[in-house]
Amino acid sequence: MTMTRKIGIIMIIIGICLPTATLPFITEFRPAPELCLTSNFFKNMGNMVVAFGVQRIGVSGNDTGSTVIAVPYRYLFSLGVVLVCAGLVAVVITADDSSVRKN
Numbered sequence: 001m002t003m004t005r006k007i008g009i010i011m012i013i014i015g016i017c018l019p020t021a022t023l024p025f026i027t028e029f030r031p032a033p034e035l036c037l038t039s040n041f042f043k044n045m046g047n048m049v050v051a052f053g054v055q056r057i058g059v060s061g062n063d064t065g066s067t068v069i070a071v072p073y074r075y076l077f078s079l080g081v082v083l084v085c086a087g088l089v090a091v092v093i094t095a096d097d098s099s100v101r102k103n
Contacts, residue, residue: 008090015083019076022050026073048073 026048053068 002094004090005094008087008094011083011087011090013087015080015085015087018083019073019080022073022076025050025052027051045074045077046072050076 027050049070050073051068051070
């Protein structure tokens with residue numbers, strides 16, 4: 001297995017795991033009971049935000065600021081799709097000709 005093929009497989013795995021691993025951190029998801037799950041997911045994609053961090057509250061209710069990093073989920077999802085596509089291209093390009101049977 002060539003190095004390019006290994007990198008392609010790693011890119012596919014990361015592209016699948018990145019959006020999936022950030023699902024628990026999504027905010028602003030508004031479920032609509034009249035829509036199916038996939039339609040609801042893609043309808044809300046523009047509103048979803050992945051929030052990482054901790055909000056700190058000072059003594060006696062004073063807000064000392066927050067260290068929350070928010071990334072729109074659509075960017076992470078798009079990055080995952082691009083990584084999967086690039087990985088598939090790398091795997092297909094490096095396909096071994098001996099694996100194809102010639103008649």
